[in-house]
Amino acid sequence: MAIFKGAAVAIVTPFKENREINFPKLKELLDFQIANHTDAIVICGTTGESSTLTHEEHLETIKFTIDHVAGRVPVIAGTGSNCTETAIYLSTEAEKYGADALLIVTPYYNKATQKGLIAHYTAIANSVKLPIIMYNVPSRTGCNIQPQTAVELARNVENIVGIKEAGGNISQVAKLMELADGCIELYSGNDDQVVPLLSLGGLGVFSVLSNVAPKETHDMVAKFLEGDIAGSREIQLRAIPLVEQLFCEVNPIPVKAALNLMGMEAGPLRMPLTEMEPEHRENLKKAMIDFGIEVK
Numbered sequence: 001m002a003i004f005k006g007a008a009v010a011i012v013t014p015f016k017e018n019r020e021i022n023f024p025k026l027k028e029l030l031d032f033q034i035a036n037h038t039d040a041i042v043i044c045g046t047t048g049e050s051s052t053l054t055h056e057e058h059l060e061t062i063k064f065t066i067d068h069v070a071g072r073v074p075v076i077a078g079t080g081s082n083c084t085e086t087a088i089y090l091s092t093e094a095e096k097y098g099a100d101a102l103l104i105v106t107p108y109y110n111k112a113t114q115k116g117l118i119a120h121y122t123a124i125a126n127s128v129k130l131p132i133i134m135y136n137v138p139s140r141t142g143c144n145i146q147p148q149t150a151v152e153l154a155r156n157v158e159n160i161v162g163i164k165e166a167g168g169n170i171s172q173v174a175k176l177m178e179l180a181d182g183c184i185e186l187y188s189g190n191d192d193q194v195v196p197l198l199s200l201g202g203l204g205v206f207s208v209l210s211n212v213a214p215k216e217t218h219d220m221v222a223k224f225l226e227g228d229i230a231g232s233r234e235i236q237l238r239a240i241p242l243v244e245q246l247f248c249e250v251n252p253i254p255v256k257a258a259l260n261l262m263g264m265e266a267g268p269l270r271m272p273l274t275e276m277e278p279e280h281r282e283n284l285k286k287a288m289i290d291f292g293i294e295v296k
Helices: 023-035 055-069 084-097 114-126 147-156 170-180 191-199 214-225 229-246 253-261 278-291
Strands: 006-010 040-043 075-078 101-105 132-136 160-165 185-188 204-207
Touching (some): 006 214, 023 040, 023 055, 040 055, 055 075, 055 084, 084 101, 084 114, 101 114, 114 147, 132 147, 147 170, 170 191, 191 204, 191 214, 214 229, 229 278, 253 278
Parallel strands (some): 040 075, 075 101, 101 132
Protein backbone atom coordinates (compact mmCIF):
# COMPACT_ATOMS: atom_id res chain seq x y z
CA MET A 1 0.00 0.00 0.00
CA ALA A 2 1.63 3.24 -1.15
CA ILE A 3 2.10 6.02 1.40
CA PHE A 4 0.55 8.36 -1.15
CA LYS A 5 -0.08 8.70 -4.85
CA GLY A 6 0.07 12.19 -6.31
CA ALA A 7 1.88 15.36 -5.28
CA ALA A 8 3.40 15.81 -1.82
CA VAL A 9 4.32 19.40 -1.07
CA ALA A 10 7.83 19.92 0.28
CA ILE A 11 6.49 22.75 2.39
CA VAL A 12 8.48 25.80 3.45
CA THR A 13 8.99 26.72 7.09
CA PRO A 14 7.64 30.27 7.50
CA PHE A 15 9.64 32.61 9.71
CA LYS A 16 8.83 35.85 11.49
CA GLU A 17 11.06 38.85 10.81
CA ASN A 18 13.16 37.84 13.83
CA ARG A 19 13.65 34.40 12.19
CA GLU A 20 11.56 32.54 14.77
CA ILE A 21 9.20 29.92 13.31
CA ASN A 22 5.83 31.44 12.47
CA PHE A 23 3.44 28.68 13.54
CA PRO A 24 0.20 30.59 12.83
CA LYS A 25 1.44 31.14 9.27
CA LEU A 26 2.46 27.48 8.95
CA LYS A 27 -1.11 26.57 9.92
CA GLU A 28 -2.43 28.79 7.09
CA LEU A 29 -0.03 27.26 4.57
CA LEU A 30 -1.04 23.74 5.57
CA ASP A 31 -4.73 24.55 5.20
CA PHE A 32 -4.10 26.20 1.82
CA GLN A 33 -2.34 23.06 0.62
CA ILE A 34 -5.05 20.67 1.77
CA ALA A 35 -7.82 22.87 0.35
CA ASN A 36 -6.05 22.75 -3.03
CA HIS A 37 -5.77 18.95 -3.20
CA THR A 38 -2.20 18.35 -2.12
CA ASP A 39 -1.89 14.61 -1.53
CA ALA A 40 0.64 14.66 1.33
CA ILE A 41 2.70 17.08 3.41
CA VAL A 42 6.48 16.80 3.71
CA ILE A 43 7.63 18.76 6.75
CA CYS A 44 11.22 19.70 7.59
CA GLY A 45 12.78 18.70 4.31
CA THR A 46 15.33 20.69 2.32
CA THR A 47 12.66 23.21 1.30
CA GLY A 48 11.70 23.54 4.98
CA GLU A 49 15.23 24.77 5.82
CA SER A 50 15.70 21.82 8.18
CA SER A 51 19.48 22.27 8.16
CA THR A 52 19.14 25.59 10.00
CA LEU A 53 16.56 24.41 12.54
CA THR A 54 17.67 23.30 15.99
CA HIS A 55 16.69 19.75 16.94
CA GLU A 56 14.04 21.23 19.24
CA GLU A 57 12.61 23.42 16.47
CA HIS A 58 12.74 20.54 14.02
CA LEU A 59 10.72 18.26 16.28
CA GLU A 60 8.31 21.00 17.37
CA THR A 61 7.56 21.78 13.72
CA ILE A 62 6.93 18.11 12.92
CA LYS A 63 4.61 17.71 15.92
CA PHE A 64 2.73 20.93 15.13
CA THR A 65 2.16 19.80 11.55
CA ILE A 66 0.96 16.31 12.50
CA ASP A 67 -1.42 17.75 15.11
CA HIS A 68 -2.84 20.40 12.78
CA VAL A 69 -3.19 18.20 9.70
CA ALA A 70 -4.98 15.68 11.96
CA GLY A 71 -5.07 12.86 9.45
CA ARG A 72 -6.52 14.82 6.54
CA VAL A 73 -3.56 13.80 4.37
CA PRO A 74 -0.41 11.81 5.20
CA VAL A 75 2.40 13.72 6.92
CA ILE A 76 5.91 12.65 5.95
CA ALA A 77 8.59 13.88 8.34
CA GLY A 78 12.06 14.74 7.12
CA THR A 79 14.34 13.17 9.72
CA GLY A 80 17.56 12.51 7.84
CA SER A 81 21.02 13.53 9.00
CA ASN A 82 24.65 12.93 8.14
CA CYS A 83 24.91 11.44 11.64
CA THR A 84 23.13 8.09 11.88
CA GLU A 85 22.43 8.47 15.61
CA THR A 86 20.86 11.90 15.04
CA ALA A 87 18.66 10.50 12.28
CA ILE A 88 17.56 7.70 14.63
CA TYR A 89 16.73 10.24 17.35
CA LEU A 90 14.67 12.45 15.04
CA SER A 91 12.96 9.45 13.46
CA THR A 92 11.93 7.81 16.73
CA GLU A 93 10.55 11.11 18.02
CA ALA A 94 8.58 11.70 14.81
CA GLU A 95 7.13 8.21 15.14
CA LYS A 96 5.95 9.01 18.68
CA TYR A 97 4.21 12.15 17.37
CA GLY A 98 2.24 10.14 14.80
CA ALA A 99 4.04 10.75 11.50
CA ASP A 100 2.78 8.58 8.65
CA ALA A 101 6.21 8.04 7.10
CA LEU A 102 9.79 9.30 7.15
CA LEU A 103 11.87 10.88 4.40
CA ILE A 104 15.56 10.14 4.98
CA VAL A 105 18.20 11.94 2.94
CA THR A 106 21.54 10.26 2.37
CA PRO A 107 24.45 11.37 4.54
CA TYR A 108 26.04 14.55 3.20
CA TYR A 109 29.49 16.14 3.52
CA ASN A 110 30.94 13.09 5.28
CA LYS A 111 28.97 11.06 2.67
CA ALA A 112 29.18 7.25 2.72
CA THR A 113 30.15 4.30 0.57
CA GLN A 114 27.36 2.09 -0.75
CA LYS A 115 28.13 -0.28 2.15
CA GLY A 116 27.82 2.69 4.49
CA LEU A 117 24.47 3.66 2.98
CA ILE A 118 23.15 0.15 3.60
CA ALA A 119 24.32 0.27 7.22
CA HIS A 120 22.93 3.81 7.72
CA TYR A 121 19.47 3.14 6.33
CA THR A 122 19.20 -0.28 7.96
CA ALA A 123 20.01 1.13 11.40
CA ILE A 124 17.42 3.90 11.06
CA ALA A 125 14.77 1.53 9.72
CA ASN A 126 15.36 -0.93 12.56
CA SER A 127 14.75 1.85 15.11
CA VAL A 128 11.17 2.54 13.94
CA LYS A 129 8.17 0.77 12.48
CA LEU A 130 7.22 3.61 10.12
CA PRO A 131 7.69 3.27 6.35
CA ILE A 132 10.83 4.99 5.11
CA ILE A 133 11.43 6.73 1.81
CA MET A 134 15.08 7.16 0.89
CA TYR A 135 16.02 10.54 -0.57
CA ASN A 136 18.65 10.62 -3.31
CA VAL A 137 19.88 14.11 -4.22
CA PRO A 138 23.58 13.81 -5.10
CA SER A 139 23.83 17.41 -6.36
CA ARG A 140 23.38 18.53 -2.74
CA THR A 141 24.88 15.65 -0.80
CA GLY A 142 27.76 14.43 -2.95
CA CYS A 143 26.40 10.94 -2.29
CA ASN A 144 24.50 8.84 -4.85
CA ILE A 145 22.37 5.81 -3.95
CA GLN A 146 23.16 3.35 -6.73
CA PRO A 147 20.20 1.34 -8.10
CA GLN A 148 21.60 -1.94 -6.76
CA THR A 149 21.90 -0.40 -3.27
CA ALA A 150 18.37 1.00 -3.25
CA VAL A 151 16.95 -2.35 -4.38
CA GLU A 152 18.97 -4.30 -1.80
CA LEU A 153 17.61 -2.08 0.96
CA ALA A 154 14.01 -2.28 -0.28
CA ARG A 155 14.19 -6.06 -0.57
CA ASN A 156 15.94 -6.78 2.73
CA VAL A 157 14.53 -4.15 5.10
CA GLU A 158 10.78 -4.46 5.55
CA ASN A 159 9.94 -0.81 6.21
CA ILE A 160 12.19 0.73 3.53
CA VAL A 161 9.54 1.08 0.89
CA GLY A 162 10.42 3.88 -1.51
CA ILE A 163 12.81 6.43 -2.94
CA LYS A 164 12.57 10.11 -3.75
CA GLU A 165 14.81 10.30 -6.79
CA ALA A 166 16.21 13.78 -7.41
CA GLY A 167 19.41 12.82 -9.19
CA GLY A 168 18.10 13.97 -12.56
CA ASN A 169 19.56 10.91 -14.29
CA ILE A 170 16.71 9.22 -16.14
CA SER A 171 18.96 6.33 -17.18
CA GLN A 172 19.76 5.60 -13.53
CA VAL A 173 16.07 5.67 -12.62
CA ALA A 174 15.24 3.32 -15.49
CA LYS A 175 17.89 0.90 -14.26
CA LEU A 176 16.55 1.19 -10.72
CA MET A 177 13.02 0.29 -11.79
CA GLU A 178 14.27 -2.60 -13.98
CA LEU A 179 16.18 -4.09 -11.04
CA ALA A 180 13.43 -3.38 -8.52
CA ASP A 181 10.79 -5.34 -10.40
CA GLY A 182 8.05 -3.77 -8.27
CA CYS A 183 9.76 -3.84 -4.86
CA ILE A 184 10.23 -0.07 -4.54
CA GLU A 185 7.86 2.92 -4.69
CA LEU A 186 9.33 5.62 -6.92
CA TYR A 187 8.70 9.34 -6.50
CA SER A 188 10.21 12.17 -8.50
CA GLY A 189 12.19 14.73 -6.55
CA ASN A 190 12.36 17.13 -9.50
CA ASP A 191 9.39 19.22 -10.63
CA ASP A 192 10.64 19.23 -14.23
CA GLN A 193 10.78 15.41 -14.37
CA VAL A 194 7.42 14.36 -12.97
CA VAL A 195 5.95 12.84 -16.14
CA PRO A 196 9.18 11.07 -17.15
CA LEU A 197 9.39 9.29 -13.79
CA LEU A 198 5.68 8.48 -13.79
CA SER A 199 6.27 6.80 -17.17
CA LEU A 200 8.84 4.52 -15.49
CA GLY A 201 6.36 3.45 -12.83
CA GLY A 202 6.52 6.37 -10.42
CA LEU A 203 3.63 7.13 -8.08
CA GLY A 204 4.05 10.88 -7.72
CA VAL A 205 6.33 13.76 -6.83
CA PHE A 206 7.83 15.44 -3.80
CA SER A 207 7.24 18.94 -5.05
CA VAL A 208 8.55 22.44 -4.48
CA LEU A 209 6.19 23.71 -7.20
CA SER A 210 3.24 22.55 -5.08
CA ASN A 211 3.97 25.35 -2.61
CA VAL A 212 2.63 27.86 -5.15
CA ALA A 213 0.61 25.62 -7.50
CA PRO A 214 -0.75 22.72 -5.45
CA LYS A 215 -3.81 21.97 -7.57
CA GLU A 216 -1.92 21.99 -10.86
CA THR A 217 0.80 19.71 -9.49
CA HIS A 218 -1.80 17.33 -8.07
CA ASP A 219 -3.63 17.36 -11.40
CA MET A 220 -0.42 16.63 -13.33
CA VAL A 221 0.01 13.36 -11.44
CA ALA A 222 -3.69 12.48 -11.20
CA LYS A 223 -4.21 12.84 -14.94
CA PHE A 224 -1.26 10.57 -15.69
CA LEU A 225 -2.40 7.90 -13.24
CA GLU A 226 -5.93 8.08 -14.68
CA GLY A 227 -4.57 7.52 -18.19
CA ASP A 228 -4.76 11.11 -19.48
CA ILE A 229 -1.12 11.22 -20.53
CA ALA A 230 -1.59 14.17 -22.89
CA GLY A 231 -3.29 16.23 -20.18
CA SER A 232 -0.55 15.43 -17.70
CA ARG A 233 2.16 16.29 -20.23
CA GLU A 234 0.47 19.62 -21.02
CA ILE A 235 0.70 20.69 -17.36
CA GLN A 236 4.29 19.45 -17.09
CA LEU A 237 5.45 21.43 -20.12
CA ARG A 238 3.45 24.53 -19.20
CA ALA A 239 5.09 24.49 -15.76
CA ILE A 240 8.67 24.33 -17.05
CA PRO A 241 9.31 28.12 -17.22
CA LEU A 242 8.01 28.54 -13.66
CA VAL A 243 10.02 25.57 -12.38
CA GLU A 244 13.15 27.06 -13.95
CA GLN A 245 12.62 30.27 -12.01
CA LEU A 246 11.86 28.38 -8.79
CA PHE A 247 15.34 26.88 -9.05
CA CYS A 248 17.28 29.83 -10.50
CA GLU A 249 18.81 30.29 -7.04
CA VAL A 250 19.31 27.80 -4.22
CA ASN A 251 16.04 26.24 -3.06
CA PRO A 252 14.10 27.50 -1.07
CA ILE A 253 15.16 31.08 -1.82
CA PRO A 254 12.89 31.44 -4.90
CA VAL A 255 9.87 29.56 -3.56
CA LYS A 256 9.78 31.67 -0.40
CA ALA A 257 9.98 34.78 -2.58
CA ALA A 258 7.12 33.38 -4.67
CA LEU A 259 4.93 32.79 -1.62
CA ASN A 260 5.66 36.31 -0.42
CA LEU A 261 4.70 37.63 -3.86
CA MET A 262 1.38 35.79 -3.46
CA GLY A 263 0.80 37.54 -0.14
CA MET A 264 1.26 34.30 1.83
CA GLU A 265 3.84 35.88 4.18
CA ALA A 266 6.30 32.99 4.32
CA GLY A 267 8.80 35.48 5.71
CA PRO A 268 12.58 35.66 5.43
CA LEU A 269 15.24 32.96 5.19
CA ARG A 270 17.80 31.87 7.73
CA MET A 271 21.45 32.41 6.90
CA PRO A 272 23.43 31.33 5.02
CA LEU A 273 20.48 31.69 2.62
CA THR A 274 19.90 35.28 1.53
CA GLU A 275 17.05 37.09 -0.17
CA MET A 276 16.53 36.65 -3.91
CA GLU A 277 18.33 38.95 -6.34
CA PRO A 278 15.94 41.67 -7.61
CA GLU A 279 16.42 40.71 -11.26
CA HIS A 280 15.64 37.08 -10.51
CA ARG A 281 12.63 38.11 -8.46
CA GLU A 282 11.19 39.98 -11.46
CA ASN A 283 11.74 36.95 -13.70
CA LEU A 284 10.03 34.76 -11.12
CA LYS A 285 7.10 37.15 -10.86
CA LYS A 286 6.63 37.10 -14.64
CA ALA A 287 6.74 33.29 -14.74
CA MET A 288 4.15 33.11 -11.96
CA ILE A 289 1.80 35.47 -13.77
CA ASP A 290 2.28 33.59 -17.05
CA PHE A 291 1.37 30.35 -15.26
CA GLY A 292 -1.80 31.94 -13.93
CA ILE A 293 -0.77 32.58 -10.32
CA GLU A 294 -2.11 35.80 -8.82
CA VAL A 295 0.57 38.01 -7.32
CA LYS A 296 -0.05 40.91 -4.96
